[in-house]
Amino acid sequence: MTEAVIERLRLFLIESPIKMVRLQGVGNVKGSVKRVLVELTAGDGLVGWGEAAPWEVFTGTAEAAFAALDIYLRPLIIGQPVKRIRALMASLDKALIGHAEAKVAVEMAMFDILGKATGLSVADLLGGRVRDTIPLSFSIADPDFAADLDRMREMVPAGNRIFKVKTGVKPHAEDLAHLDAIRSEFGDGVDLRLDYNQALAPFGAMKILRDVDRFQPTFIEQPVPRRHLDAMASFAAALDTPILADESCFDAVDLMDILRLQAADAISVKLMKCGGLLKAQGLMAIADTAGLPGYGGTLWEGGVALAAGTQLIAATPGISLGCEFYMPHHVLTEDVLEERVANRDGHVVVPDGPGLGIKVSEASIRANAKILAERA
Numbered sequence: 120m121t122e123a124v125i126e127r128l129r130l131f132l133i134e135s136p137i138k139m140v141r142l143q144g145v146g147n148v149k150g151s152v153k154r155v156l157v158e159l160t161a162g163d164g165l166v167g168w169g170e171a172a173p174w175e176v177f178t179g180t181a182e183a184a185f186a187a188l189d190i191y192l193r194p195l196i197i198g199q200p201v202k203r204i205r206a207l208m209a210s211l212d213k214a215l216i217g218h219a220e221a222k223v224a225v226e227m228a229m230f231d232i233l234g235k236a237t238g239l240s241v242a243d244l245l246g247g248r249v250r251d252t253i254p255l256s257f258s259i260a261d262p263d264f265a266a267d268l269d270r271m272r273e274m275v276p277a278g279n280r281i282f283k284v285k286t287g288v289k290p291h292a293e294d295l296a297h298l299d300a301i302r303s304e305f306g307d308g309v310d311l312r313l314d315y316n317q318a319l320a321p322f323g324a325m326k327i328l329r330d331v332d333r334f335q336p337t338f339i340e341q342p343v344p345r346r347h348l349d350a351m352a353s354f355a356a357a358l359d360t361p362i363l364a365d366e367s368c369f370d371a372v373d374l375m376d377i378l379r380l381q382a383a384d385a386i387s388v389k390l391m392k393c394g395g396l397l398k399a400q401g402l403m404a405i406a407d408t409a410g411l412p413g414y415g416g417t418l419w420e421g422g423v424a425l426a427a428g429t430q431l432i433a434a435t436p437g438i439s440l441g442c443e444f445y446m447p448h449h450v451l452t453e454d455v456l457e458e459r460v461a462n463r464d465g466h467v468v469v470p471d472g473p474g475l476g477i478k479v480s481e482a483s484i485r486a487n488a489k490i491l492a493e494r495a
């Protein structure tokens with residue numbers, strides 16, 4: 120197989136309009152989201168794509184990812200063998216602290232090329248599929264709750280069962296009324312999850328969480344700010360509902376702290392937090408050992424990054440709580456793919472085909488997203 124090296128790196132900083140307002144507690148999103156697309160070309164002509172999709176209130180900025188890739192990482196990538204992904208990722212970590220999103224964009228593009236060179240999917244390269252579809256979770260985060268209820272009335276009959284309500288943004292009484300409305304209309308037929316996005320102060324949070332406990336959510340995600348692991352541990356010990364760490368668990372170092380303090384029962388795995396597909400599998404190896412299942416989280420990722428996440432979950436048994444990969448279908452007004460990764464009967468269908476299993480359309484990038492910067 121190929122001994123090819125990476126010969127070219129192209130970058131696009133794009134801004135995409137979005138079609139719904141999202142109320143998230145922190146960083147409410149309205150109008151548009153920015154991300155970076157990476158195209159790597161190997162000496163044998165094979166092309167791979169990657170995506171950095173930071174969120175400024177969560178991981179970092181798209182502009183910083185673009186600069187990291189263009190100025191600091193580019194010289195380390197050009198000339199490197201397609202087959203030595205782990206070695207390349209180690210050199211990126213050594214050269215630049217942080218910038219997980221920029222690094223994972225490189226790694227997914229490398230895996231895309233290696234897959235195309237070998238005829239294998241990225242899931243194959245990560246150990247092979249353990250599942251062909253992934254249950255899809257849709258987030259209830261529209262400022263207009265009635266609009267979300269209308270969406271549910273369409274989505275539930277279409278097979279969607281998992282809904283994650285963004286709580287803690289509106290007054291608590293309103294959250295309770297909304298949860299009541301959902302359970303009254305859809306009963307136990309929907310798998311309800313709550314995500315506070317760090318909204319609650321530790322002081323008084325227990326009372327609020329006991330109130331929502333009675334709606335029997337599958338989990339409560341990140342009720343308090345990232346650093347309050349002791350409070351997270353007290354909720355995990357006291358409540359029937361499992362506590363899931365998102366902002367508190369970026370990577371394996373965070374997970375070790377969580378385990379030491381027993382601060383969560385499950386974790387959200389996001390490529391943009393942990394900075395790599397290999398690292399995500401390493402993270403899940405620790406979580407599996409400790410008995411914590413993973414949930415496939417996302418920031419505002421488009422088709423390329425979500426294809427990578429889909430391949431990861433397909434090959435990682437412990438990420439068993441589904442995924443929230445609904446952005447290209449429901450939120451973004453464009454997709455850079457010729458064909459979106461399919462959603463069927465409330466599930467994301469893992470794409471067939473080598474590499475990430477997608478085809479990127481440069482024409483679509485140029486026609487549908489605003490290109491803020493481009494570098495070859």
Ligand SMILES: [Mg+2]
Nearest residue numbers: 314316340365
């Ligand atoms: Mg979250």
